[in-house]
Amino acid sequence: MTDRTEDALVAYFSMEIGLDPNMPTYAGGLGVLAGDTIRSAADLEIPMVAVTLLHRRGYFHQRLDEQGWQREEPVAWPINDFCKSVPQRVTVDIEHRTVHVAAWQFRVRGESGQEVSVYLLDTDLPENQPWDRTLTDTLYGGDDYYRLCQEVVLGIGGFRLLRMLGYGQIRRFHMNEGHAALLVLALLEEKLASRVHEETVPTDLIDAVREQCVFTTHTPVPAGHDQFPSDLAHRVLGDRRCAWLKACGHNHSLNMTQLALRGSRFVNGVAMKHGEVSQGLFPGYPIHSITNGVHAVTWAAPSFQTLYDRHLPDWRHDQLSLRYAINIPTQDIWNAHTEAKRALVDYVNRETNVGFDRDVLTIGFARRAAAYKRGTLIFHDVERLAMIAERAGALQLIFSGKAHPRDQDGKNLIHRIHELRDVLRGTVRVAYLTNYDMTLAKLICAGVDLWLNTPLPPMEASGTSGMKAAVNGVPSLSVLDGWWVEGHVEGVTGWSIGDRIDTCLEPSGGMDGCHAAALYDKLEQNVAPCFYKDRERFIEIMRQSIALNGGFFNTQRMMAQYLHNAYRLVGEAIRRG
Numbered sequence: 001m002t003d004r005t006e007d008a009l010v011a012y013f014s015m016e017i018g019l020d021p022n023m024p025t026y027a028g029g030l031g032v033l034a035g036d037t038i039r040s041a042a043d044l045e046i047p048m049v050a051v052t053l054l055h056r057r058g059y060f061h062q063r064l065d066e067q068g069w070q071r072e073e074p075v076a077w078p079i080n081d082f083c084k085s086v087p088q089r090v091t092v093d094i095e096h097r098t099v100h101v102a103a104w105q106f107r108v109r110g111e112s113g114q115e116v117s118v119y120l121l122d123t124d125l126p127e128n129q130p131w132d133r134t135l136t137d138t139l140y141g142g143d144d145y146y147r148l149c150q151e152v153v154l155g156i157g158g159f160r161l162l163r164m165l166g167y168g169q170i171r172r173f174h175m176n177e178g179h180a181a182l183l184v185l186a187l188l189e190e191k192l193a194s195r196v197h198e199e200t201v202p203t204d205l206i207d208a209v210r211e212q213c214v215f216t217t218h219t220p221v222p223a224g225h226d227q228f229p230s231d232l233a234h235r236v237l238g239d240r241r242c243a244w245l246k247a248c249g250h251n252h253s254l255n256m257t258q259l260a261l262r263g264s265r266f267v268n269g270v271a272m273k274h275g276e277v278s279q280g281l282f283p284g285y286p287i288h289s290i291t292n293g294v295h296a297v298t299w300a301a302p303s304f305q306t307l308y309d310r311h312l313p314d315w316r317h318d319q320l321s322l323r324y325a326i327n328i329p330t331q332d333i334w335n336a337h338t339e340a341k342r343a344l345v346d347y348v349n350r351e352t353n354v355g356f357d358r359d360v361l362t363i364g365f366a367r368r369a370a371a372y373k374r375g376t377l378i379f380h381d382v383e384r385l386a387m388i389a390e391r392a393g394a395l396q397l398i399f400s401g402k403a404h405p406r407d408q409d410g411k412n413l414i415h416r417i418h419e420l421r422d423v424l425r426g427t428v429r430v431a432y433l434t435n436y437d438m439t440l441a442k443l444i445c446a447g448v449d450l451w452l453n454t455p456l457p458p459m460e461a462s463g464t465s466g467m468k469a470a471v472n473g474v475p476s477l478s479v480l481d482g483w484w485v486e487g488h489v490e491g492v493t494g495w496s497i498g499d500r501i502d503t504c505l506e507p508s509g510g511m512d513g514c515h516a517a518a519l520y521d522k523l524e525q526n527v528a529p530c531f532y533k534d535r536e537r538f539i540e541i542m543r544q545s546i547a548l549n550g551g552f553f554n555t556q557r558m559m560a561q562y563l564h565n566a567y568r569l570v571g572e573a574i575r576r577g
Contacts, residue, residue, distance in 0.1 A: 005049075005166035010567055011173045012038065012050040013158055013180035015150075016139055017118060019106055021438040023082050024058025024075040025120065027139050027402075028368045029464055030218055032438065033270075033555075034176055035108075036295035036464075038118060040555035042110025043317070046563065049167055051158035051180075053150065054079070054104060054120040057137040062402045062435045068418025072405050074138075082106060083120060090160040094149050095236055099132045100125045101157040111297070111316050119161060121153055140404065148228050148236050151256065155182030156189075163190075172567045174214045175264070178226050178256035184209055184263030185237075188244050201247035206263070214566045215264035216290075217257060218461045220277045225257040261285045266566045270462040273485045277458045288565065291483055292462040293558040296322060296550060299468040301446035303339035307332055322471070323551035330539040333473055337449075337542065340472060344447025348398060352431045360394045360429075361531045364448030364474075366436055367465055369403040369410040376413060377454040379420040380516030386427040388520060392528035396429040398444060400436040441465065446472035450527060453478035454497065454515065470549035473542035477522060479515060487549045492541065495522045 016031030017038065026032060034052070041048040058075030065071070083104035091098050102125055106118045123135040135149055142150075158180070162170065173183055187209045188201060195205075219225055233254040234242050245254060248262045261267055261282055268288040269275035275289030296319040300308065308315045311328045315321050325333075338358075345356045356362070367373055378397065379385065389395045399417055403410030414432065421430035433440060445451070451469035453460070453476060460482035467483060469476065475494035478484040488496050497519045530538045 007047045008049040008167050009171045010048040011162055011170045012048055013183055014052050014176035015154060015179035017052045018438055020082060024077055025055045027059040030177060033292055033464060036555045038108050038116050039295045040559045042108050042114050042116045044559055045112055045114040048116050050118040052120055053136045053154055054122040055139045056124060059139045064434050068415040070403055070411050070414055088164045090157055090164050092152050092157045094152055099123055100127050101153055103161055121157055144228055144232060151179055151182055155180045156186045159183055159186035172214055173212055175260050176216050177218050178260045181256040181260040184259055185241055185244055201244050209263055210265045213264040214266045215260040216268055217278055218270055220274055220459055220461050228254040271483045274461045290558060290561045291486060292464050293553045293555040294464050294467045296471045296554045299442055299471050301340040301472050303336040304472050307336040319554040319556040320551055323547050325543060325546040330543060333543055334539050337473055340446040344443050347443060348431045354429050354431045356396050356429055360396050361528060362396050362448045363450045363452050364398045364444050365452045366400040366444050369401040369414050371409040372456045372459045374454045374456055376416050377516055382423055384520050388524045389428050392524045393532040398431050400433040400440060402436060445469045448474055451476045455479055455481050457481040467553040470545045473546050475541050475545045487553060493545050493548050495526055
């Protein structure tokens with residue numbers, strides 16, 4: 001069964017989408033979530049089409065020197081090996097010039113045979129000016145001008161392409177983060193075309209656009225939302241479109257999140273707590289919560305796929321059936337984990353020559369290198385960490401993640417981990433793996449014994465890496481933020497760092513000092529003794545992680561919620577057949 005343009009009812013717009021590990025069209029969690037969303041839409045036969053940018057030069061290829069200083073290099077990838085060029089072309093107006101936009105099609109095939117088409121927009125065309133040809137080259141590259149031009153291509157160019165391709169029955173346009181918010185203007189433009197004498201945007205047209213749009217926000221801090229100065233918006237968009245922005249409530253700078261909020265009938269955060277935080281940021285709009293998930297079939301290691309195929313034969317079509325993992329024999333779970341851990345340890349030793357041991361408690365921390373994620377928190381007191389390794393049992397730590405090219409704090413964090421690795425040499429083995437991508441994420445999330453997450457609350461929107469770990473029976477040791485507020489059952493699915501109502505305040509070392517002390521206490525008193533001295537209980541926690549968290553925090557459950565709560569009319573249309 002394949003997709004047809006006349007059948008698509010949902011259009012999903014995202015600046016990045018993780019479609020294939022060898023396609024550098026994503027940077028991190030936002031893009032991987034988008035890919036998992038589309039995979040589950042195909043599994044569930046949701047009539048969806050998706051739009052993103054091609055990113056010819058990718059995000060970047062990461063190189064680290066011996067001191068851990070990051071250097072970025074462009075990525076080259078064979079587009080024709082993955083995508084099919086489509087003949088249709090559209091144009092967008094940027095700064096009073098015409099930019100031509102082409103597209104490539106990638107098909108995501110679900111378990112049922114249903115396919116979802118993803119269109120990757122491309123401006124590298126001979127009819128464009130040299131600078132315009134680079135607009136779809138680099139993910140999150142360039143300055144504000146480059147970014148706003150990219151967002152014109154995504155929101156306006158993407159909408160026009162869908163119409164050119166014949167997608168005329170779409171009932172819901174889903175904006176995954178504010179990068180696609182200019183889609184609101186594209187919809188207004190289409191509706192205004194039928195009212196040739198209208199000089200201003202009537203309220204009823206804005207309301208009609210709102211009825212078509214859904215917006216998911218992923219950013220819990222104001223600084224993380226794309227904003228552009230008024231003069232730049234006028235320069236790129238022109239006076240006419242800026243007049244439309246004014247009608248949508250923009251009197252000064254262009255805030256992409258505010259535009260998406262004003263133009264959407266349904267808005268959601270990506271975890272229960274994140275929805276609450278977002279409601280505080282944007283009190284004028286009702287913010288719902290749909291907690292993220294992961295595509296379990298994609299993220300289960302080969303050994304766990306074999307395990308589930310044997311014990312849970314429906315799991316590929318019904319990922320919620322992972323709930324029944326509670327009946328899988330613990331020895332079978334441990335055998336699957338041992339195989340996944342062997343693959344990871346062998347990779348670490350081959351790449352870093354650190355000398356990891358398969359029998360040692362292995363802790364994973366892999367995500368974008370950003371200061372608020374506090375990748376160095378476990379090193380807050382290296383003497384105590386070394387003491388825990390001596391008294392409670394040996395430890396080895398795996399880190400991975402890229403820092404944004406303009407994020408010096410993130411780069412400093414990677415460098416600092418390398419320095420601390422050397423300080424702990426001979427006591428605690430530490431490895432930093434370069435070029436964190438989907439392939440490496442799958443290897444790390446499945447192969448470690450414990451997943452560590454230490455964000456500065458409330459700055460973690462969701463945190464899907466811990467969900468990937470849970471699909472593979474790996475429990476979390478995490479600050480109670482993002483999804484872990486919902487997934488944490490102490491001593492059952494893992495362990496918390498700190499309290500649900502955080503009491504880590506001044507003066508004794510601040511939040512970092514308090515969280516580090518809590519981390520060390522849990523590691524020394526709970527995790528290490530359980531792993532080394534009560535292995536059967538540790539495996540039971542692994543089994544509960546699969547059943548309780550793997551069975552719930554997956555994108556099949558998430559997409560069912562989007563259908564019921566956000567898309568609504570689409571769900572009714574599907575039920576009617």
